[in-house]
Amino acid sequence: YTRNKPDFSNRGMTLEDDIAATNEYYRIANIANIHKKPTPIQIVDVHYPKRSAAVIKEAYFKQASTTDFNGVYRGRYVDFEAKETKNKTSFPLSNIHQHQIDHMKDCHQHGGICFLIVKFTVHDETYLFPAENLFSYWEGQLNGGRKSIPYLDIKEIGIVLDFHFQARVDYAKAIDKLYF
Amino acid sequence: YTRNKPDFSNRGMTLEDDIAATNEYYRIANIANIHKKPTPIQIVDVHYPKRSAAVIKEAYFKQASTTDFNGVYRGRYVDFEAKETKNKTSFPLSNIHQHQIDHMKDCHQHGGICFLIVKFTVHDETYLFPAENLFSYWEGQLNGGRKSIPYLDIKEIGIVLDFHFQARVDYAKAIDKLYF
Ligand SMILES: [Mg+2]
Ligand SMILES: [Mg+2]
Known part of the structure; x- marks a missing residue:
């Protein structure tokens, strides 16, 4: 078992790799300092x-008690989880764990900017979906509601993250729109 | 090799254990959400x-590219490194790595609250020392200045962190004083 080296030459990378490349660009371009937690x-x-x-x-391997990424952007604390789904019509909430919700709720309560980055691989579309909205669907599920977030809801509520050469998952612009 | 379980019954713990216990208390008491990076x-x-x-x-083991701890407190991004020294009269800068300085400078530039927590084990005293001040000593060293920060400077510039039963290294109060 050896991890494949990320191939920065084309787009056929995982969402995590695309975010890693984006974070590296943000760091070098002095836009933000965000890291993946080991x-x-x-x-x-x-x-x-x-x-x-x-x-x-x-x-x-231990279960992580937090989310995938955190760091600082424009003075604010930023915390997010990244998920890909092959599903076409919805994002199954089974992709998220209770402890991740708890962590995001806690960070959100302390004034952090928390969200999900969801990639629909079939549509080749990636969205920033705010944690506040995620919480509603999560509570709904616990109260007998649907066990997934409809793709159309994510399209409507979330912000689509366009692919740029250097900022492959350009979430900072979406944060600007939503939180500043 | 098995890691010793932390013994929460007495004070004879490492600085890292004391900070872990403090972070846990901050989390449960809804004061802050700060974690040690794996x-x-x-x-x-x-x-x-x-x-x-x-x-x-x-x-x-890989070299960490960042610092020990980060998280959110009162909406702000917080990032710090914890170090113990047996030295009585100064804190040797050899305890700090260039990449940690680079990381803290970067986070500080983005509006994060960055600092060092230094424990002088012989004095049994722990201080919060702001990154801005650390940077000056670091630059000084690179320009032929002294290779350590005098204990008396840390005592004067830093904020002493008193030991409390639950907040063993009560750095949140020191952040209040320095940054709010
Ligand atoms: Mg993930
Ligand atoms: Mg340390």
């Missing part, structure tokens, strides 16, 4: 060979 | 045993 790992066994780097010999 | 790991080999969790069989 995956938390539970380390069980480490060897310390003489004269070389420590080797982790046994470890497990 | 240590980035370069994964080389993973096994996927049938009917059980994936096991990482070979991995290496």
